[in-house]
Amino acid sequence: MNNVTPNWIIEPKSSLIDLKLKEVWEYRDLLGLLVRRDFVSFYKQTILGPLWFFIQPLFTTIIFTFIFGNLAGISTDGLPKPLFYMAGITAWNYFADCLTKTSTVFKDNANIFGKVYFPRLIMPLSIVVSNLVRFGVQMILFIAFMCYYYFTGTHFQISWAILLFPYILILMALLGLGTGMIISAMTTKYRDLAFLVGFGVQLLMYATTVIYPLSEVEKKYPSYSWAIEYNPMTSIIETFRYGFLGEGSFNWESLGYASGVTFILLLIGIVVFNKVEKNFVDTV
Amino acid sequence: MSAAIKVENLSKAYQLGQIGTGTISRDIERWYAKLRGKEDPFLRIGEINDQNTKSESDIVWSLRDINFEIEQGDAVGIIGRNGAGKSTLLKILSRITSPTTGKISGKGRIASLLEVGTGFHPELSGRENIFLNGAILGMRKKEIVRKLDEIVDFAGIERYLDTPVKRYSSGMYVRLAFAVAAHLESEILIVDEVLAVGDAEFQKKCLGKMDEVSKGQGRTVLFVSHNMDAVMNLCKNGIVLNSGKSEFVGNIHDCIEYYQNSGLNSIDNWVTKKNLHRPHFTSIKYQISGTQPDLVLTISFKTSSASKNPAAFVVFGIKSSLGGTIMEAVPSLQPFIQFNGGETSYSCEIKLTGFIPGTYFIYAWLGASEAENYDWQDNILSFEVTLPPMAERTFPYSARTGFLVAQSKLI
Numbered sequence: 043m044n045n046v047t048p049n050w051i052i053e054p055k056s057s058l059i060d061l062k063l064k065e066v067w068e069y070r071d072l073l074g075l076l077v078r079r080d081f082v083s084f085y086k087q088t089i090l091g092p093l094w095f096f097i098q099p100l101f102t103t104i105i106f107t108f109i110f111g112n113l114a115g116i117s118t119d120g121l122p123k124p125l126f127y128m129a130g131i132t133a134w135n136y137f138a139d140c141l142t143k144t145s146t147v148f149k150d151n152a153n154i155f156g157k158v159y160f161p162r163l164i165m166p167l168s169i170v171v172s173n174l175v176r177f178g179v180q181m182i183l184f185i186a187f188m189c190y191y192y193f194t195g196t197h198f199q200i201s202w203a204i205l206l207f208p209y210i211l212i213l214m215a216l217l218g219l220g221t222g223m224i225i226s227a228m229t230t231k232y233r234d235l236a237f238l239v240g241f242g243v244q245l246l247m248y249a250t251t252v253i254y255p256l257s258e259v260e261k262k263y264p265s266y267s268w269a270i271e272y273n274p275m276t277s278i279i280e281t282f283r284y285g286f287l288g289e290g291s292f293n294w295e296s297l298g299y300a301s302g303v304t305f306i307l308l309l310i311g312i313v314v315f316n317k318v319e320k321n322f323v324d325t326v
Numbered sequence: 327m328s329a330a331i332k333v334e335n336l337s338k339a340y341q342l343g344q345i346g347t348g349t350i351s352r353d354i355e356r357w358y359a360k361l362r363g364k365e366d367p368f369l370r371i372g373e374i375n376d377q378n379t380k381s382e383s384d385i386v387w388s389l390r391d392i393n394f395e396i397e398q399g400d401a402v403g404i405i406g407r408n409g410a411g412k413s414t415l416l417k418i419l420s421r422i423t424s425p426t427t428g429k430i431s432g433k434g435r436i437a438s439l440l441e442v443g444t445g446f447h448p449e450l451s452g453r454e455n456i457f458l459n460g461a462i463l464g465m466r467k468k469e470i471v472r473k474l475d476e477i478v479d480f481a482g483i484e485r486y487l488d489t490p491v492k493r494y495s496s497g498m499y500v501r502l503a504f505a506v507a508a509h510l511e512s513e514i515l516i517v518d519e520v521l522a523v524g525d526a527e528f529q530k531k532c533l534g535k536m537d538e539v540s541k542g543q544g545r546t547v548l549f550v551s552h553n554m555d556a557v558m559n560l561c562k563n564g565i566v567l568n569s570g571k572s573e574f575v576g577n578i579h580d581c582i583e584y585y586q587n588s589g590l591n592s593i594d595n596w597v598t599k600k601n602l603h604r605p606h607f608t609s610i611k612y613q614i615s616g617t618q619p620d621l622v623l624t625i626s627f628k629t630s631s632a633s634k635n636p637a638a639f640v641v642f643g644i645k646s647s648l649g650g651t652i653m654e655a656v657p658s659l660q661p662f663i664q665f666n667g668g669e670t671s672y673s674c675e676i677k678l679t680g681f682i683p684g685t686y687f688i689y690a691w692l693g694a695s696e697a698e699n700y701d702w703q704d705n706i707l708s709f710e711v712t713l714p715p716m717a718e719r720t721f722p723y724s725a726r727t728g729f730l731v732a733q734s735k736l737i
Contacts, residue, residue: 052421052430072461079458083449086490157441158462159421231353320424323417324340 065161072160076168081175095179099135103128110253119255119289122196125187126287130252132184133282136177137214137275138243143169144222145239148230148322155323162319166223170215177211188286199288206297207285210278217274217304223311227318250275255283256291274300329432330398330514330546331419336428338389338414338570388414390570392428398513401540401547403557403578405585406567407710412550415567416440416518419548434513434546437463441518443503448492452483452502455491459506473509480535481505501528508535514546515539519553530720536560554582554683554712582712605631605638605665605700610690612707619680619715619733629692630669631700637661638700641691642676645705646729647684653730661694680715680731682723 066073085091103124110116111123118126144166148155151165191198229235250273251259259267270276277296284290389411396402404412417423419430420438445462446455456477460470470477478484481502483494491499517536533556540547540560551557557564557578564581566574574584609628616622625642639661643654657674664670687708692701714723715731723731 049433050431050436052418052425054425054427068466069461069464071465071467072458074467075458075461079447079450079454082454083447086449154445154462156422157444158438159436160462160464323423 062161062163066163066167069160069164073164073168073171076164077172077175080168080172092179095176096183099128099131099180099183102131106131106253116254117258119257119283121198121283121287121289122191125191125196125198126255126283127253128184128187129283129286130250130279132177132180133210133214133279134247134250134252134275135180136173136211137218137278138247139173139176140170140215140218141222141225142239142243143173144219145225145229146236147222147226148318149226149236152323163315166219166226166315169222170219174211174215184286200286201284201288203281203285203292205285206281210281210285210297213301213304214275214278216308217278217300220304220308220311223315224307227311227314227322230318230322246273246275249273251279255289256280260291271296274303276300329395330400330434331396331430331432331548333392333394334429334431336389336392336415336418336430337387337426338411338418338423339385339426340388341385387570389418389425392567392570392572394565394572394575396546396548398433398546399540399544400563401549401561403561403564403581404548404550404567405552405554405557405564405581409569410567411570412567413440413518414570416516416548416550420516432514435464435511436514436516437507437510437512438516439507439518440516442500442507446491446499446503449490451490452478452487452494455502456506459503460510463507463510464512465510469511477502477505477509480508480531497528504528504532508532508539512545514548516548517550519551533560552712555714555717558582558713585712603631603633605629605635605663605692607690607692607701607703608669609671610688610703610706612688612709614709618711618713618717619731621678621681621711623676623678623709624673625676625688625690626671626673627690628669628671629663629665629701631665632667633665634667635665635700636694636698637665638663638692638694640672640674641693642674643689643691644678645687645689646725647686648725652686663692680733681711682725682729682731683711683714684725684729685710686729 085094088094090097106127107123111118111127147165147169155162155165188198225235225239247253249270251270256267256270256276259270277292277300280290281292281297282290284292392411392415404415406412414423416438417440418425420436420440422438422440443459445459447458450458453474456474457467457470461467478487481498481504483498483502486494486498491502494502515536536547536549537560539545547560549557549560561578563576564574564578565572566581566585574581606629607627608630609626611626613624613626614621615624623644627640629638639656639658640663641654641656644652646652655674655676657676663672685708687705689702689704690706691699691703693699
């Protein structure tokens with residue numbers, strides 16, 4: 043309990059970009075506890091427990107290797123197929139989870155939000171952080187795969203771009219957060235968007251270089267490859283692959299572009315989220 | 327003493343009906359109006375919130391121009407009927423939703439308890455939920471650690487502390503939830519009817535705790551409840567809300583009395599679809615005076631008939647909220663109303679004996695004899711009894727044991 047008694051004012055309007063970061067900081071314990079809740083409740087009363095974190099990316103990789111790699115024969119830039127897909131899936135999953143979970147944050151927490159006040163931003167932030175835990179676990183699996191292929195003598199090279207990993211991780215988190223917040227703010231009024239997110243994210247994966255390399259698109263459909271390149275997630279995943287596996291189309295311009303898009307989406311997200319959080323209880 | 331909470335011209339509008347279809351075009355219109363610096367076109371046509379009438383517009387003002395000030399250390403009860411705006415007011419004060427117009431300023435941390443156990447996760451253990459719920463309510467981790475023993479002790483769940491709360495009995499669940507909230511350190515405590523849960527013993531414990539909070543620790547308490555007994559014990563001052571307006575502010579005793587006597591207590595000039603040549607009621611009003619268990623219901627009524635008819639008498643009945651008639655009053659067995667054309671007024675006094683708290687309905691009958699009904703108006707008026715007939719009685723009143731409490735004594 044702080045000794046200074048804070049003075050407060052409740053008014054209909056607030057400034058456009060008021061993040062209340064100070065308040066969020068005061069509630070940091072809640073953030074930690076929410077992440078813990080997500081993590082613990084995820085595997086309570088399961089036999090395999092945290093192993094479930096591995097199972098999803100593992101099986102997806104196997105299926106992708108079989109269907110896209112072997113059956114369809116899509117090139118993987120000369121990388122071992124499982125490694126290529128797992129890199130894409132791990133990164134994509136983090137973004138997609140952040141996006142889908144954030145986009146339903148108001149609807150899912152309507153009950154809590156309707157009864158207690160705390161900085162609403164805590165909820166989407168806790169989603170990003172608890173997905174980070176998941177992502178960390180899946181990265182361990184990915185690195186285990188890398189070690190396996192390294193010691194069995196398959197050729198791939200870790201490049202200097204691996205140093206960009208923390209940056210692209212933040213970029214993915216913020217992109218998912220920003221987009222998710224925009225959608226969550228709009229779904230409080232227009233539920234249609236919630237349906238769109240479900241299959242939209244799935245379709246978006248095919249417009250991102252998860253199951254194919256950008257070089258392949260440029261080669262086969264040179265006139266349409268811009269559509270893939272305009273997707274900010276493309277350059278993030280390409281950078282990720284280039285960093286860890288040494289293959290992929292990396293350049294500073296596309297990474298800069300992705301950063302710009304992320305920044306703008308995040309800004310819009312914050313503005314609409316702030317606007318909606320004050321009154322969403324009345325409409326949700 | 328300074329004001330802990332100051333509310334100025336507070337209003338809140340709600341949109342009725344479906345939100346969805348057609349809202350995009352309205353939103354665009356609204357947004358365009360805002361852009362030009364004009365007033366929201368859909369708020370202009372709002373009206374006060376009377377849930378019984380069908381309104382013309384889709385906008386309803388749940389709160390309208392509320393003004394009050396609450397001193398630091400005061401315990402204030404907010405009373406009013408369902409839909410008077412109590413919960414909306416608490417929601418705005420708790421920052422769950424924002425006002426449409428107006429401003430609230432205040433000093434000190436607010437803890438609001440609009441529900442117990444918000445954010446409890448069934449899979450987590452009692453201990454984990456104490457931390458989570460405490461943090462949601464705004465406590466820091468170290469604060470919770472310091473109070474953990476006290477919380478567990480208050481809830482009486484020591485043995486089950488590491489069991490998932492989904493295996494708790496509902497009583498234990500509620501006790502734990504209230505215990506966390508009750509140990510919140512804040513300057514202002516806002517409590518909605520959370521005490522409606524749990525058994526009588528636990529309710530007493532909660533009231534005791536809240537009493538300690540307001541009187542012992544000098545914190546400001548805002549309390550909403552339909553349990554007038556609890557409000558009276560706990561609060562010094564009160565605010566009576568009716569249809570979104572604050573109608574009465576003052577001492578809690580005066581507030582409760584005002585509340586009891588206000589409300590839908592008259593029907594005037596109603597248009598009967600019936601044959602106006604037959605005798606009929608044109609207006610009925612009531613007033614309740616006295617204190618429990620000796621309440622007096624005074625009914626004033628007017629009758630009228632367009633043509634000559636045999637003289638008539640009246641019967642008034644009181645029905646419970648379950649629909650059964652509790653008692654009937656026949657003020658006079660002699661036909662005393664003469665119909666010579668035109669309106670005549672009368673009053674009668676009915677002594678009520680020990681009604682248990684609840685809502686009661688009145689019906690009125692007019693006729694010349696048992697076989698000759700002129701007019702019969704069922705459930706035309708309702709009144710609420712808020713205070714219990716025996717002030718010191720602690721075990722609850724329920725319809726199961728009757729709506730009336732007989733007056734009795736040892737001899």
